[in-house]
Amino acid sequence: MSLINEFTQFTNNQWVRMVLNVIDILLVWLVIYNILTLIRGTKAVQLLKGIFVIVIIRIITVYLGLTTLAWMTQQVIEFGFLAIIIIFQPELRRALEQLGRGKLFARSNLQEEEEQARLISAMSKSVSYMAKRRIGALISIERETGLNDYIETGIPMFSEISSELIINIFIPNTPLHDGAVIVQKNKIAAAACYLPLSESPFISKELGTRHRAAIGISEVTDAVTIVVSEETGAISLTINGDLHRDLSIEEFESRLQRAWFGESTAAISTSKWNWRGDKK
Numbered sequence: 001m002s003l004i005n006e007f008t009q010f011t012n013n014q015w016v017r018m019v020l021n022v023i024d025i026l027l028v029w030l031v032i033y034n035i036l037t038l039i040r041g042t043k044a045v046q047l048l049k050g051i052f053v054i055v056i057i058r059i060i061t062v063y064l065g066l067t068t069l070a071w072m073t074q075q076v077i078e079f080g081f082l083a084i085i086i087i088f089q090p091e092l093r094r095a096l097e098q099l100g101r102g103k104l105f106a107r108s109n110l111q112e113e114e115e116q117a118r119l120i121s122a123m124s125k126s127v128s129y130m131a132k133r134r135i136g137a138l139i140s141i142e143r144e145t146g147l148n149d150y151i152e153t154g155i156p157m158f159s160e161i162s163s164e165l166i167i168n169i170f171i172p173n174t175p176l177h178d179g180a181v182i183v184q185k186n187k188i189a190a191a192a193c194y195l196p197l198s199e200s201p202f203i204s205k206e207l208g209t210r211h212r213a214a215i216g217i218s219e220v221t222d223a224v225t226i227v228v229s230e231e232t233g234a235i236s237l238t239i240n241g242d243l244h245r246d247l248s249i250e251e252f253e254s255r256l257q258r259a260w261f262g263e264s265t266a267a268i269s270t271s272k273w274n275w276r277g278d279k280k
Contacts (some may be wrong), residue, residue, distance in 0.1 A: 047084070054080070116261055119186055124253050125163035127228055127235055130170060131249075136230030137170040138180040138210045140195060141260055145221035147189075151182050154193030161188055170228075180213065180225075196220060207243075214238040224259045226252075 054076055061070035123139070130137050140147065155176060159165060161183065169176045169191050179192035197209065198216035214225040218238040227236040235252050237244045239259050247255065 047087075051080070115186060116257075119161055119260075120253055120257055122161050122163045122166070123226065123256060124249060126166035127226060127252060128249050129163070129167055130228045131233040131235050134230055134233040135167075135170050135172065135228065136177075136210060137166075137226065137228040138195070138213060139166070139183065139226040140180050140193075140214070140217055141183045141224045141226075142185075142189075143222045143224065143260075145223065147182050147184070147217075147221065147223060150180075150193050150195055150217070151184075151190045154179060154182065154190035156190050157188045159188045161186060180217075195225075211236065211243065215241065215243055218242070224256065226256070 054073055058070065058073040058077060060066075061073060127137070129135075140150070165188065166181065168174070169181055169188075171177060176191040180195050181191045182189045182193050195213040196216040196219075197212045198219055200215070200219075203212060203215065208229075208231070210227050210229070214227045214236070215238050217223050217225055219241050222240065225238045227238070228234075229236070234245060235247045235249070237247065237252065237255055237259070239255075244255060
């Protein structure tokens with residue numbers, strides 16, 4: 001009993017209670033954050049939006065004294081939770097299984113890594129396909145600097161990134177093949193976009209409009225831009241005003257991974273060609 005009393009006195013201490021309350025709030029936010037991360041990209045997101053709307057309607061009807069509508073929304077809320085359990089039984093079972101394996105809170109990092117790997121793979125497959133067949137392509141990937149001004153010049157898409165879609169966009173003589181594809185986060189924001197051409201006098205004469213546009217956008221933004229030459233099938237990347245030319249598919253994947261997902265371009269080593277044609 002003395003231990004219990006000492007523990008009770010300890011937890012009743014004002015400062016200890018404040019610390020425990022802060023820890024309690026932080027843990028609740030951590031649980032909510034991980035739950036939202038878990039359901040992100042699933043149909044449960046739309047369900048949460050619907051629940052939020054119903055709760056708002058319920059509050060408004062009670063405040064305005066709309067008795068019948070308030071009763072209806074109350075019935076929806078009471079029986080809605082049972083419907084949620086039935087509708088989302090597979091998702092709830094999966095979440096409980098992950099909790100039992102201790103992987104629930106590690107899921108968000110794993111999902112992010114898997115998504116990054118999927119995006120790199122989609123870009124690599126599409127670029128490799130187009131390079132072998134000498135299909136010209138220009139793909140600009142937004143980083144910190146927004147590209148909305150250039151997106152507005154093209155055809156809105158807001159589509160999931162896949163190698164098949166990228167290849168189809170750049171197939172010659174199709175409506176979207178002429179211009180650049182712009183990627184925002186993990187979506188193709190628009191196609192057939194116009195990018196600013198570089199006016200540098202030091203650009204090699206052998207480079208065409210696509211390379212000039214790729215260099216131009218990299219001079220005014222921090223975007224990473226992929227170029228596939230229609231004449232030679234060579235793969236190039238522009239990053240911070242530098243043009244990395246004639247990359248193998250392995251070099252392309254490595255540089256794109258580092259540039260797209262947060263590493264400084266200064267960390268990208270191995271040989272590179274700048275736009276003046278000098279090998280460093």
